[in-house]
Amino acid sequence: QQQVKQSPQSLIVQKGGISIINCAYENTAFDYFPWYQQFPGKGPALLIAIRPDVSEKKEGRFTISFNKSAKQFSLHIMDSQPGDSATYFCAAKATPLVFGKGTRLSVIA
Amino acid sequence: GAGVSQTPSNKVTEKGKYVELRCDPISGHTALYWYRQSLGQGPEFLIYFQGTGAADDSGLPNDRFFAVRPEGSVSTLKIQRTERGDSAVYLCASSPTLGQNTGELFFGEGSRLTVL
Numbered sequence: 001q002q003q004v005k006q007s008p009q010s011l012i013v014q015k016g017g018i019s020i021i022n023c024a025y026e027n028t029a030f031d032y033f034p035w036y037q038q039f040p041g042k043g044p045a046l047l048i049a050i051r052p053d054v055s056e057k058k059e060g061r062f063t064i065s066f067n068k069s070a071k072q073f074s075l076h077i078m079d080s081q082p083g084d085s086a087t088y089f090c091a092a093k094a095t096p097l098v099f100g101k102g103t104r105l106s107v108i109a
Numbered sequence: 110g111a112g113v114s115q116t117p118s119n120k121v122t123e124k125g126k127y128v129e130l131r132c133d134p135i136s137g138h139t140a141l142y143w144y145r146q147s148l149g150q151g152p153e154f155l156i157y158f159q160g161t162g163a164a165d166d167s168g169l170p171n172d173r174f175f176a177v178r179p180e181g182s183v184s185t186l187k188i189q190r191t192e193r194g195d196s197a198v199y200l201c202a203s204s205p206t207l208g209q210n211t212g213e214l215f216f217g218e219g220s221r222l223t224v225l
Contacts, residue, residue, distance in 0.1 A: 006151075034213065043113070043200055043216030044152065089151050096142060096165060097214060099151035 003027055004092050006100030013107050019077040021103045023090035026071065030092035033066065035075050036099070038087045044099075047088070048075070080107045111135075113217035115201050121223045122191055130186040130220045134203030140164075141184050142214060143176055144200040152200055158184060191224045198222070 005024045013019045023033075034049035050057045050064040050073065057064045063076040077084055085107050090100040114133040122128050134141050140159055144152035154168040158178045166176070173191075178184040188195055198221045202214035 041218065043202070043218050044214075045216065046213045049213070096154045096157050096168075098154065099144075101151045102149070 003098045004090055004100040006090050006103060008103060009101070010104045011106070013077075013080045013105065015080065015082060015107055015109045017080050017107075019075075019080045019084065019105055019107070021075045021088055021090070021105070022072065023074065023092075023100050024070075024072045025092050027092070027094060028071070029094040032093040033064070033073050034091050034093070034097070035062075035064065036089045036091060038089065038102075044089060077105075080105075082107045082109060113201055113203055113215055115199075115217035115220050117220055118218065119221045119223075121225065123225050124191060124193060126191050126224075128188050128191055128222060130188075130199050130201075130222070132184045132186070132201030132203075132217060134182065134184070134201070135205075135215055138203035138205050138215070139181070140204040141178060142202040142204070143184070143186050144202065146198045146200055146219070148197075155186070155199075188222075191222075193224045196222055196224045 007022050035047045036044035037047045038044040048059050048062045050066050052068050055066050061078045066073040087102045087104045089102045091097050116131045142157040143155040146152045156166040156176050161178055161181045173189045175187045198219040200216055200219045202216040204214050
């Protein structure tokens, strides 16, 4: 049973463009929604996170939009850079943390 | 060390063999998690410890998998009678809390297990 559904599987964006990754969940007990970034050969690292009582959170070029009624949340990367090329995972927590399948982002010059 | 340390970084074994994977969490972190990541997939939960006890082992796929954390710090994931389907990267993560107030897990770089 996949508790967090993530799309797209892969994404190619031009440098300077906006990258958008979407996630949906079913379990209303989830109370924390982080996004993790993973580079090849490394473990995932927390990028940004949001709680369900907030509709948006912004940190630098990264923004999470959260729609509680639709049970969806998304990551927006503004002014995407080649260094952003990585795999991104949405996750949700009711303990333990459950992850989506990931989106491989490639930012091309 | 400053981060979560996992050893070995790579392990190649033959089908049917026994393997142990070690995780040394960030000092002072009470919660420790094991995840498994197959190629092109997200991390899949296996087990987590709060202190020395396994608080949730519902993700262990079968009784060939076992994990311990005898002194509440270092943990070992043990896999008996390995199968080719066990090939994956085994990730360890630690957290300074029970995980009830934050979702931040600090991951190691993983142990890549290949079963031939």
